[in-house]
Amino acid sequence: MLLKMHLQLVTGPIDRALAGKAPWQIVAITTTTVLSFVWLWDLLSEDEGVYSRLRRRFFQLARKVPAVQRRIEAEITKINEGFVKDASQYGKFTTTLPGSGLNHGQILQKVDDYLSLGHYNWKEGFISGAVYYYNPELVKLVTEVYGKASYTNPLHADVFPGICKMEAEVVRMTATLFNGGKDTCGTMTTGGTESIMMACKAYRDYGRSVKGITKPNMVLSVTAHSAFEKSAKYLGMYTKTIPVDPVSTKVDVKRMERAINRNTVMLVGSAPNYPYGTMDDIEAIAKLGLKYNIPVHVDACLGGFLIIFMKRAGYPLEPFDFSVRGVTSISADTHKYGFTPKGSSVILYSDKVYRHHQYTVSTEWPGGVYGSPTVNGSRAGGIIAATWATMLNFGLDGYVETTKRIIDTARYIEDQLRKIAHIYIFGTPATSVIAIGSNDFDIFRLSAELNSMGWNLNCLQFPSGIHICVTFMHTQDGIADKFVNDVRSKVALIMQNPEKPVEGKMAIYGVAQSVPDREIVGEFTKCFIDSMYYTVEEAT
Structure with missing residues (x-):
């Protein structure tokens, strides 16, 4: 009886509102109401705020106004002409194959000519980053090693098991430096962006498989590397960026916690971040990961091969690696302060369950069962060998x-x-x-x-x-x-x-x-x- 009374409180107003309506009107009103509620729910449940979406839509419409459109096109043309002028200073380009191939000496002369373009004295230390180490003896070593391994490909593990062994050793040595345990694992990649993308892919798929998350987001600082936003665009994810403290320039962990929701598949901390070189509070972020059962990625692409040696060098840092409970992955670029040739990085996981979600496996392809650990299928064995050799040499x-x-x-x-x-x-x-x-x-x-x-x-x-x-x-x-x-x-x-x-x-x-x-x-x-x-x- 009590339940019936409560139902009447809800249905009564509806019955009175629809009294005297034709069947088609009732159907139309019901359909419109349901669709409106669905639209409103989608609007309010999106990770991107309503203000951001309205703001973006406003500018999209404004750009369609003819006068605005002409002004924008004029500015873009002006900017483009400046860039083209800069590019044209390097002379004519080879745009067709020569009739007969150039000989050894001609090729090397062209290489020297091209490498002499530009006016920055990078060997003398006049640029920020970009080139992290230069030593003719190391260049000689990696050139010889790369030459020996230049035609190898770890995709064909049965043909080139030695290259696969080198990659495994690079990953294991790096994992040891980051205080990884027996279950710590990973792969090599072509650089920091791919390492970050692989972590994002792993956690997106892990979130979908384990938690049923279909609209994944990641929570990270505004100072986190733009490779996370790039990865999100490739992988259909959303980035929830958190402001930093204006004095310390570290991510605001309290606001980070408030941004977490049921669609969050990963939290990100930088050690250090690219803009300011400051390090987020990895321990605090890892605690959030444990509290909400969310994987935590530490981006150490820039300074990874410094922070792992700083304590030994007399500059101890706050904990940042796998010794911190809750840290589930770390990216670190060997081609920065690891001083290896460009095109190498390492992505590490605390457990194989995450790395398995990084993999891409096709089982129904007529060409056979296909599996690859990273974005690339074929990979440059020469870079793997040169990275391995550099690390052993240092x-x-x-x-x-x-x-x-x-x-x-x-x-x-x-x-x-x-x-x-x-x-x-x-x-x-x-x-x-x-x-x-x-x-x-x-x-x-x-x-x-x-x-x-x-x-x-x-x-x-x-x-x-x-x-x-x-x-x-x-x-x-x-x-x-x-x-x-x-x-x-x-x-x-x-x-x-x-x-x-x-x-x-x-x-x-x-x-x-x-x-x-x-x-x-x-x-x-x-x-x-x-x-x-x-x-x-x-x-x-």
């Missing part, structure tokens, strides 16, 4: 020594920069990246001034900044002092007229931050990428 003592020299240099540069008025350092750098900002002038002016002296630094946005990523190249005698002195002299010059706006290419960075429609900034970026494939003959 050894533990060699890596500890280079780490000490790099961190000593980075700490010295940081200490000296903090003494210069009118600039500041973002947070407390954990490893080799030192980010610089200013409250007194446009920091991109400093970047432009240093560029005129041969320095190549990385530009940051939101807020504006620049950073130097210290490598072994900067440990050469006099390089650190020259950088500091050049910064000091250029800051003094800028402060003679601090209100002067930045000019030239660096002005683009400031303008880009002020454009509310980020799709337009994306179009500018596409123009730049296009320019890398520009050939002079295309203009004739």
